[in-house]
Amino acid sequence: MDLNKYTMPLLNGTTQPLSGYQGKVLLIVNTASKCGFTPQYKGLEDLYNKYKDQGLVILGFPCNQFGKQEQGDSAEIGAFCEKNYGVTFPIFEKIEVNGDQAAPLYQDLKAEAPGLLGTQGIKWNFTKFLISSKGNVIDRYAPTTKPEDLEEDICTALRER
Template structure:
C-alpha cells in the first residue's frame, strides 16, 4: 500500500467507506478522545477545517480509547459530545485501535510511513496527527502537544502546491 486511498474505515455512523473518497484533498488524520487533556484541540481542528475546507482540506477524526480509557463512549455518545461541545463538522470515524494487535490497517500504514521520535512507530497518546498529501502519501507526523494552530503554516504550504 502506497497511499491512504487503499484503505476503508467505518464512519461514526457505521458506514464503511473507502478513503479514496478523499483523493485530491489535503488531510489531517488525528486519533482523538473526549476526556483527554488535549480534547480542547477539537476546537482548533474544527477551526482549521472551516478555514481551509473550500481549498481542499479535511480533518479526519478517529476516536481511540487506548490511552487512559479517555474515550469510553459509544459512537452516538462520541458524535454528540463532539458536536455539542466543539461544533465538530469534520468527518468522524468509529472508535479505532492505533496500537497493538488490533491496530487498524490505516494506522499501521501511517505509523510506518511517518515514524515518531527516535524512529518508534507506536502512537504515544491521543491527538497524534498525520498530515497527508492530496496523493494520499504521508507528509508529516505531529505529536499530541502540537496544537492545531501550529500546523497552520504547513497546511497553507501544502494547499498551495
C-alpha cells in the same frame, strides 16, 4: 499511501472508502473525549472551516487505548463532539492505533512517519498526520502540537495540490 485500500466506518455506521478523499490534503488525528488535549477539537474545527473549501479534510479517529479516555459508543462520541465543539469534519468509529489490532491505516501511517527516535507507536491521543493531496505523509505531529501550529504546513500542502 494508497487511500484506495482503506474503508472505515463513520460514527453513523456508514462505510466510508478513504478513496473519496483522494486529491485532498488530509489531517488524520486519533482523538478522545476525556483527554487534556480534547480542547484541540476546537482548533481542528477552526482549521477545517477555514481551509475545507481549499481542499483540507480532517479525519478524526476516536481511540480508547490511552488512559481509557474514549469509553463512549459512537452515538455518545458524536453527540459530545457536536455539542461541545461543533465538529463537522468526519469522525469515524473508534479504532485501535497500536498493537495487534491496530487499524491498517494506522499501521501504514506509523511506518511512513515514525515518531521520535524512530518509534512507531502512537504515544497519546491527538497525534496528527498531515497527508499531501498525492497521498504522501508530510509529517507526524505530537499531541502537544496545537492545531493552529500546523497552519503553515497545511497552507504549503494546499498550495502544492
